[in-house]
Amino acid sequence: MRELAMTKVAAVCAVATLAAAMGTASAAPAAAPPTAQSVAQRSASPVLVDCFWKSQVRPADFILACGDGNSRLTALRWSHWHADSAVAVGLNAVNDCRPYCAAGRFHSYPVVVRLDDPQPWEKQPELQRYSRMTLTYPGDRPERVPRTVTYALWD
Numbered sequence: 001m002r003e004l005a006m007t008k009v010a011a012v013c014a015v016a017t018l019a020a021a022m023g024t025a026s027a028a029p030a031a032a033p034p035t036a037q038s039v040a041q042r043s044a045s046p047v048l049v050d051c052f053w054k055s056q057v058r059p060a061d062f063i064l065a066c067g068d069g070n071s072r073l074t075a076l077r078w079s080h081w082h083a084d085s086a087v088a089v090g091l092n093a094v095n096d097c098r099p100y101c102a103a104g105r106f107h108s109y110p111v112v113v114r115l116d117d118p119q120p121w122e123k124q125p126e127l128q129r130y131s132r133m134t135l136t137y138p139g140d141r142p143e144r145v146p147r148t149v150t151y152a153l154w155d
Contacts, residue, residue: 045081046118046128049154053123057081058088064151070095070104073113083128085116092135094142112136115153122155129155 047055051066058078065071076090091108098104115130134150141147 044128045083046086046115046130047121048086048115049121049123049129055121055124055127055129058086064092066154068101070097070101073111074108076113084118085114086130087115088113092137092142096143107142109137109141110139112138119155129153131155 045057047057048059048062050056050059051063056062058076058081060074060076062073062076063069063071064073071092071094074091074093076088078086078088080087089110089112092111093106093108095101095104095106112135114134114136115132116134117130117132118128119131121127121129131153132150133153134148136148137145
């Protein structure tokens with residue numbers, strides 16, 4: 001009986017030593033790096049929801065035409081990202097679709113992007129998401145597009 005108890009103690013010690021050597025002896029799990037979503041939750045700033053239903057904060061690029069990708073925002077530089085609005089400058093790359101979209105060429109136009117009207121996000125109601133985007137073209141702009149365009153953003 002005593003021999004069995006000693007064998008069990010030795011086995012437990014061996015497992016503990018092996019676990020310590022492998023770095024798994026700690027009972028506390030390693031902290032995961034912060035995600036854009038967790039950063040947004042801590043800062044209470046709204047997020048921008050992309051075509052793949054992912055939350056973004058200060059994205060460098062953003063697809064406007066989710067179905068075909070023929071209009072996207074690129075090279076975005078955000079001057080502010082606050083609880084009520086966010087503003088960036090960048091480029092709007094738009095496909096001219098001539099003679100048809102697959103054969104068309106992309107043209108880039110300088111643009112000022114404003115996000116506002118934060119609302120609870122349907123997917124995660126504890127997060128606010130910007131629900132409106134306004135694009136202002138200070139110079140050239142896509143054909144048949146007014147100088148200022150406002151879009152309702154998806155939820």
